[in-house]
Amino acid sequence: MSALLDVRGLNKRFGGLVVTDQLSLQVQAGEVHALIGPNGAGKTTLVAQLAGQLASDSGTVHFDGHDITKLVAHQRARRGLLRSFQITRLFKSLSVRENMAFAVQASQGRSFAAWAPVRRDTPLFEQAQAVLERIGLAAKADASIEQLSHGERRALEVGLTLAGRPRLVLLDEPMAGMGAQESDAMAALIASLRRDCAVLLIEHDVDAVFRLADTVSVLVNGAIIASGRPDAVRGDPAVIAAYLGEPEDAA
Amino acid sequence: MTINRWLHLAVLAAAIALPWALRAFGAEFYLSVASKILVFAIAATSLNLLLGYGGMVSLGHAAFVGLGAYASGVLLSEGVTSSGVHGLVTVAITGIAALAIGAISLRTRGVYFIMITLAFAQMLFYLANSIKGYGGDEGLTVRTRMLLPFGIDLRQPDSFYFVALAVLAAVLLLLSRFAASRFGRAVQALRDDELRAEALGLPTFACKLVVFVAAGVLAGIAGALSVNLQGYVSPNALHWTQSGTLLVMVILGGAGTLWGGVAGAAALLLLQELLAARTEHWEFWTGWVLLAVVLFARRGLAGLFARRST
Numbered sequence: 429m430s431a432l433l434d435v436r437g438l439n440k441r442f443g444g445l446v447v448t449d450q451l452s453l454q455v456q457a458g459e460v461h462a463l464i465g466p467n468g469a470g471k472t473t474l475v476a477q478l479a480g481q482l483a484s485d486s487g488t489v490h491f492d493g494h495d496i497t498k499l500v501a502h503q504r505a506r507r508g509l510l511r512s513f514q515i516t517r518l519f520k521s522l523s524v525r526e527n528m529a530f531a532v533q534a535s536q537g538r539s540f541a542a543w544a545p546v547r548r549d550t551p552l553f554e555q556a557q558a559v560l561e562r563i564g565l566a567a568k569a570d571a572s573i574e575q576l577s578h579g580e581r582r583a584l585e586v587g588l589t590l591a592g593r594p595r596l597v598l599l600d601e602p603m604a605g606m607g608a609q610e611s612d613a614m615a616a617l618i619a620s621l622r623r624d625c626a627v628l629l630i631e632h633d634v635d636a637v638f639r640l641a642d643t644v645s646v647l648v649n650g651a652i653i654a655s656g657r658p659d660a661v662r663g664d665p666a667v668i669a670a671y672l673g674e675p676e677d678a679a
Numbered sequence: 680m681t682i683n684r685w686l687h688l689a690v691l692a693a694a695i696a697l698p699w700a701l702r703a704f705g706a707e708f709y710l711s712v713a714s715k716i717l718v719f720a721i722a723a724t725s726l727n728l729l730l731g732y733g734g735m736v737s738l739g740h741a742a743f744v745g746l747g748a749y750a751s752g753v754l755l756s757e758g759v760t761s762s763g764v765h766g767l768v769t770v771a772i773t774g775i776a777a778l779a780i781g782a783i784s785l786r787t788r789g790v791y792f793i794m795i796t797l798a799f800a801q802m803l804f805y806l807a808n809s810i811k812g813y814g815g816d817e818g819l820t821v822r823t824r825m826l827l828p829f830g831i832d833l834r835q836p837d838s839f840y841f842v843a844l845a846v847l848a849a850v851l852l853l854l855s856r857f858a859a860s861r862f863g864r865a866v867q868a869l870r871d872d873e874l875r876a877e878a879l880g881l882p883t884f885a886c887k888l889v890v891f892v893a894a895g896v897l898a899g900i901a902g903a904l905s906v907n908l909q910g911y912v913s914p915n916a917l918h919w920t921q922s923g924t925l926l927v928m929v930i931l932g933g934a935g936t937l938w939g940g941v942a943g944a945a946a947l948l949l950l951q952e953l954l955a956a957r958t959e960h961w962e963f964w965t966g967w968v969l970l971a972v973v974l975f976a977r978r979g980l981a982g983l984f985a986r987r988s989t
Contacts, residue, residue, distance in 0.1 A: 506880045545856075548726050
């Protein structure tokens, strides 16, 4: 079975600094695949390389059987490869509903239609409404971004990637800065995505990662040092040495 | 019909009635001022599309106004008077120029975009200065006007006024339809956060280029009208200070509001008309007005009247 996302030999350097080093990674359809690693391991750079914001120096990326190495960000998004951001990026002059409706629109194309009012596009807003209900923001649909709490903004940040029925979403620390209750809601949302699409999850909360993930990969110094089922990775000596540290009972 | 639409129709009716009103008060002279305001309103509205709606601050927009004026002026001096030809040539020349300048300039952002649009505009300014066959630095004077269907004669002040009014009304209709459309929503989103809009699948570069070309062509149409109003175009029409004047109009009137360009053009030109008759330091007093608007009415003059209509 070929992987949904198949990355081979990916490289990126900034001057003399190697950020991504001959990285290879496979994400299967329908799995939650967590990517963990210490600060500075190159996680966010990798997300930008996979989503197309950052051009790679060399290596190939195949998505759904097609070579997307040369595609730019909006082309990859249209193929169903979406990302969210570690630092929330929402459209401030649009309401919550309009944010989501635009995300649906961007996934559909036809964004050069300049005569018909978008307001009358009922299917567009129905689809937006369905995603808002799923992420628990239906009651806040008419609110402005400023009126949302931090947790609600994070939910919308992730929710925008779901607007166009994606095949794979790259979530860059979706739980950053969240309280326990909000984190649980986000974890439940991510777990529920399995039905619809694959998830590549970057997260610092190791407990959440091991609860949620089907597969865990560990990124250290721009390369994957281990990849497999959560319990196997947790016990991997190289991972313990580089990132997780010694379990307390072994000390 | 919404209150907004009634207001728009009321303004249009008042504008149509203006020539008779001026005549009734024996102030026919002001009709040429009104025509000039209409032409500048079209130019300022085109910059408002680029700056207010698209978030692209250009300091070279007058180059497209000047290019349109020269396109029409050169045709007139060569004896070509068909308005169809004038329209086609103006749209083609300003469209191609905006496509080329936009394709290069839009690879930069912020202050670099301001500088590169300024640089292109200055190149065209010096080009206009160097064309000796068409007036060079003295400017180009034309005696004829383009011929419109139904024998409309642009030398008649009333006729010119109504033609310019019709063009402005069409531009405002297009702008309001655009603002409420899918494309308008896409442009609004990319103005808020371009990186995010592209990450969601929007081809942001193409969107910005379309807006840039549309704004350039509309500016060119304003330029073609201006040479038919004044019978004269000089390289100064392309100078960067002229771009600055258009920027002042947009900011004064209200960037990103439908009537921003119109309100700004009317306010600035009327201020100029009123103050210049009393003092030679009219620019000093205009500066105070601009300062007051920027400090106390952030959405500009049009923003004072516009309520968020839903």
